[in-house]
Amino acid sequence: MDWAALRARLGKQLRSVWTPLIAIPISLLIGAGILLLSGYDPIAAYQAMWQGAFKDRIAVTEVLVKATPLIFIGAGLAVAFRCSIWNIGAEGQFYVGAVMATVVGIYLGSLPGYILMPLVLIVGMIGGAFWGMLAAFLKNRFGASEVVTTIMLNYIAIYVTGYLVTGPMIETKGLFAQTPKISESAWLPRFLPPTRLHIGFILAIIFCIVLYILIFKTSVGFAIRAVGFNPDAARYASINVRSNILLAMAISGGAAGLGGAVEVAGISYRLYQLISPGYGFDGIAVSLLVGNNPLGVIFSGILFGALRSGAEVMQLSAKVPSVLVFAIQGLVILSVVATGAYRAVVREKEE
């Protein structure tokens, strides 16, 4: 084994861990200032936040429950970003996955669990993949920027969902804008009762490992990375740039769609208007935070899950209004991205 090379690699990994370690305290500090200015006790607020995330077994498993969709989405986005496609549409892809999963879970509810459960997940994944490929198609065929098209596709997915849950798929008895529950045989098993932790979390980790292998250990991943770094050189090496863009968006959308299906089958058991509180957008930060590495996404996903969980408790027990909670969450994301950008600039100066 080449020790110098190994050390260099470890050093590189360590450096990427530093980014959040520096960024998060900075943002919490700024957040404390904002809390003080608004007349709240920052120490009490952060105490509540910490308790919300780590107080007991329930709290910790809730963090993992919240992390699960973020991990699915983040891992998929890592693939798209590696291909230099700025997929801002994970939110919409997540919705499409959730819709498809719900449709299958309700209307094919008589199927036995060992068929229905995987079917719900696979159909959700296909739905998300299709939604992602739409943007890739528009980019390849007409040169439309994926940033614009994926944002537009988000609106379509979210409003179609709104229509379905208030109209055609609304539950028969009840007053809420939501569908009936999917067939119980499609529910993902919860393995740590009474907590809500379900096997979707395990699936998310396996999914990350699979995508990591795909990106770094296979010739498919080689081509995706080549296209992402330098499409001209990729074309020169007779790598088909368009089909790799299509593939990367299919993987990215599929991951988000699978995340949506898992959320339905593991937690909500039904579809409603706000099934995602913005997971698709947090997923962007989850992926960027760890330099678009699918394995790293497991950790950054849990971190953002903890922030979300903690923020909810902060709102409830420290009576901090939700807008301030969002502001602090935004600060965390902003400082993480800024620290990353700062490091990139420093590195460039060195060279």
Place this chain on the structure above:
Amino acid sequence: MEDYLVRMENIYKSFPGGVQANRGITLEVRPGEIHCLLGENGAGKTVLMSILYGLYKPDSGTIYYKGKKLDIHSTKDAIANRIGMVHQHFMLVPTLTVAENVVLGQYPAWKVINDMDKVHERIRAMSDEFGLDVDPAKIVQDLSVGEQQRVEILKALYHGADLLILDEPTAVLTPQESEHLLKFLRDLANRGLTIIFITHKLEEVMQVSDRVTVLRDGKVVGTVNTSDTNPRELARMMVGREVLMELKKAQTEPGKVIFLVRNLRVKDARGLEVVRGVSFEVREREVLGIAGVSGNGQTELALALAGLIEGEFDEMRLDGQLITKRDLQRLHRLGMAHIPEDRQKMGLILPFSVAENFVLKTYRDEPFARRGFLRFDAIRDYTRSQVSKFSIRVGDIEEEIAHLSGGNQQKVVVARELDRQPRFLLVNQPTRGIDIGATEFVRQQILAERDAGAAILLISADLEEIFALSDRILVMFEGRFMGEVPPDPALIEQVGLMMAGKTVQVSD
């Protein structure tokens, strides 16, 4: 004690990442002389001059200028001390006029400039005085490269430069323009101006300079009077060993036609036709050279032949097979290899490792991949063997190829392309911007490939290279061929004229 205009004493400069660009350089320049700074790429010439011009701060060392110690912190200080520099890449704003560029940065931002007429007048007077032929009212982007260079020189003179630094000024010029520039510099020196001339071209040193300082690996090898030396000695000082000044080119008998194209037309990105109906054929064991000043359609010609952009043609054949549509994979299968013009933008993926770049075209084939999984052991073994076979200087084959020197990067591209034993080798600017050692190596590889039976199309703006390697030469100007000449060194002047668009009768 002799009288010096500039004395740079014991200059050290290193960059983060461990590159030691200058390691104790002492340089003395006399007033009124043309002093050449000769060295390979990466020898530290440009860094040393950037220190003198205030762009970099030295780690240690002292600069004396006009007998006094000079503290220089920015280019503003340099200009105030009457030092001017013409960079390799021009520092002009393309959308402004010549006059506006000349006075750019000289006025405070809030001041209304109301004496532009005077500026115009003065530029016109200076242009006449020095024979520069510069019109102050013209927009810079409408000027040719040679004219832009003259604007840069005029800008330095306008600010009253006593010392003028030029960084590889002839790299972008035709032979005639270069000739003109060198004469002009001599003229300036006769008027008392001191000139430091950075170059790696030996003929220019011999032609223009009074004295020459040779740098290698960030150190001074020696300073000599030009009249006391010769190109062979300078080359030896520059590389540290004897250089093959002339490549040995074996006599070969060209065989059957490997590649031919009839009436090829290609449009550039703006939709303008830049290749306007060219036809040629390349035979086995033959190098067909295409000479020309950059920007006369060579880039698009190469890209169209390589199947990377669309072109229209009446007929194209590779190894007897008709090529009808753009199909890269088929071209590869038929034995085309392509060393592209820009190794950093096309030939390599800079954030990829050396090993990944070696398998850029073969990563999905056995033995580098099996059932879709990359086989890293096979990739590493192959890379290691190629690295030692082509003596590429690499620390670690897993490091980013961006960290390699230009010469070593180009060797990776060449090694990768030649390993496929091509029938038809398309080479565009194979040695641009790389050091002498690597240049020599790349040229030898091209000739070896020719002797092994390949048909080779060599596009290059470097006339010396074209003459050294080609068996036949076509001269390209504004998208057409001006004519064909044999590689007889006596004809180099005619080729130069043809490159400038003049029709010349070449007698065989």
